[in-house]
Amino acid sequence: MNRRTRRGAVAAAALALTVTAPAAGAHAAPRPSADPARVTLPAGDGWASAGTGTTGGATARASRVFTVTTWEEFRAALAVPGTEPRIVKVVGTLNATAAGCAAFEAPGYDFARYLADYDPAVWGYEDVVSGPQEELRAASATAQGEAIKVKVPANTTIVGVGRHAGITGGSLQVQGVDNVVIRDLTLESPLDCFPQWDPTDGATGAWNSEYDSLVVYGSTHVWIDHNTFTDGAHPDSSLPSYYGEVYQQHDGELDIVRGADLVTVSWNVFTDHDKTLMIGNSDSAGATDRGKLRVTLHHNLFENVVERAPRVRFGQVDAYNNHFVVPSASAPYAYSLGVGLESQLVAERNAFTLAEGVPAGKILKKWKDAPVTTVGNYVNGRPVDLLAVHNAQFPDELLRPDAGWTPVLRTRVDHPRAVPALVGHRAGAGRSR
Numbered sequence: 001m002n003r004r005t006r007r008g009a010v011a012a013a014a015l016a017l018t019v020t021a022p023a024a025g026a027h028a029a030p031r032p033s034a035d036p037a038r039v040t041l042p043a044g045d046g047w048a049s050a051g052t053g054t055t056g057g058a059t060a061r062a063s064r065v066f067t068v069t070t071w072e073e074f075r076a077a078l079a080v081p082g083t084e085p086r087i088v089k090v091v092g093t094l095n096a097t098a099a100g101c102a103a104f105e106a107p108g109y110d111f112a113r114y115l116a117d118y119d120p121a122v123w124g125y126e127d128v129v130s131g132p133q134e135e136l137r138a139a140s141a142t143a144q145g146e147a148i149k150v151k152v153p154a155n156t157t158i159v160g161v162g163r164h165a166g167i168t169g170g171s172l173q174v175q176g177v178d179n180v181v182i183r184d185l186t187l188e189s190p191l192d193c194f195p196q197w198d199p200t201d202g203a204t205g206a207w208n209s210e211y212d213s214l215v216v217y218g219s220t221h222v223w224i225d226h227n228t229f230t231d232g233a234h235p236d237s238s239l240p241s242y243y244g245e246v247y248q249q250h251d252g253e254l255d256i257v258r259g260a261d262l263v264t265v266s267w268n269v270f271t272d273h274d275k276t277l278m279i280g281n282s283d284s285a286g287a288t289d290r291g292k293l294r295v296t297l298h299h300n301l302f303e304n305v306v307e308r309a310p311r312v313r314f315g316q317v318d319a320y321n322n323h324f325v326v327p328s329a330s331a332p333y334a335y336s337l338g339v340g341l342e343s344q345l346v347a348e349r350n351a352f353t354l355a356e357g358v359p360a361g362k363i364l365k366k367w368k369d370a371p372v373t374t375v376g377n378y379v380n381g382r383p384v385d386l387l388a389v390h391n392a393q394f395p396d397e398l399l400r401p402d403a404g405w406t407p408v409l410r411t412r413v414d415h416p417r418a419v420p421a422l423v424g425h426r427a428g429a430g431r432s433r
Helices: 004-012 070-079 110-119 130-150 387-392 419-428
Strands: 063-066 086-095 149-151 156-168 170-177 177-182 186-188 195-197 206-207 213-216 220-225 227-231 254-257 262-266 269-275 277-279 293-296 301-309 315-320 322-324 335-340 346-350 353-354 365-366 371-375
Touching: 063 301, 070 149, 070 156, 110 130, 130 195, 156 220, 156 301, 170 177, 186 353, 213 220, 322 419, 335 346, 365 387, 371 387
Parallel strands: 063 086, 086 156, 149 170, 156 177, 156 186, 170 213, 177 220, 186 227, 213 254, 220 262, 227 269, 254 277, 262 293, 269 301, 293 315, 301 322, 315 346, 322 353, 335 365, 346 371
Antiparallel strands: 195 206
C-alpha cells in the first residue's frame, strides 16, 4: 500500500480500532512549510490527527502573527481577542517569575511564622492546617497563579525560534479549546513559592505544590512536539526540607485531564522530574473522562524521572517508540508506566535503559485493576515481556494482558533497538528542523 492510499485508509477509518501494519520507509514528516511556525501535524500521526486533524495557527494572517521576547508580551499576544488562527513565536527565554517570590506575597505573610505555627510539635498530624498564616499563604499562592498561568486560545500555534527559546516558571493552560500546536520550547517547571503543608498526607505529612508547565484540560486536537520539559536550575535535589520532609515546589510537567481528547505528544524530552506526565487526574472523573483521554506518545525521551511516564486513568493511550532512561540504581525511581482505573494502555516497541540493579519489573505499576498491552519492548537492548516480569516481581499486584484495542494512527513504528539513538538525536526543543 503506498503512502497516499494508506493515508486515505486512515482518514476513512477515523477512530476505528482495527489492525494496521506500520508503514515502511522514512518517518512521515510534518507537512512542508517555508515557515516552521506554519507546520501542521501529519496525517495519521497519533490521536490528534483524527477527524479534522491539528493545524493550530498555520493559516494565520500576518496581523495575527506575534513575535515575543518577554513574558508580558507573550501574555498579551495570547489575550488578543478572537479565535481566528494565530501564531506566537517565542524568542529567547521568557521568565514568568522574574520579580521573585516576594512580589506575590500577601501583606502579613511570614514564612518563619508559618513554620512556627504549623510545626507538628505544636499542631500535630491529625488536622489540616488553618488560621491566619495559612490564609495568607493561600492568598499569596493565588497571586502567583494569576501571574504565571496563561490560557492558550483555540487555533493557536506557539513555537520557539532557534534552539534556545523557552519559558521559565510559566504554566500554559490549554483549557476548553480545540486545535493547538506547541513546539520547540524548553519549559522549565514553575517553582511554587508557597507550597502548603498537609500534616495528614501520609504518616509524617507532606508539602504539596501547584502549577504544571503545561496543562491540557477539556481540550481537543492538541499537538505537543519537540519540547524539553525540565526542572532546570531547581531540581528536587536542590530543595530544602522542613519538618523532616522535602519542601516540594514542583508539581507535574504535563497533565492531560478533565475530558481532554485527541492529543499527540511526540519527540519531546522529559527530564529530571518526579511526577512527570499524568493522563486523567482523578478516579472520580469518569463523567468527563470516560471515552476520552485518547493520547498518543511516541519518540519521547523520559530520562531520570521518578514516576508517571505516564500514569493513566480511563484513556486509550498509545505509547510506542519512547526511550526511558534510569541512569543510576540510587536514583529515586518508582515506575514508568502507571496502570490506573479503566485505563487502556498500549505500550509497544519502547526502549528502556536501566542502570545495573534496577529491575525491569518496576517499569509497570498497578494502581487499579485494568488490562494493559505490552508488546515488543526492549530493556538494555534485549526483548523483555514487561507484563511477565512485573507479575513475577509483584505477585500481589498482578496485571492482566490485552488493553482491548489496536492503535491505527501511526506513521511508522521503529525497531526498539534503534529508538535510543533516534530519540537521542532528534527529540527535544529546537530539533524539529
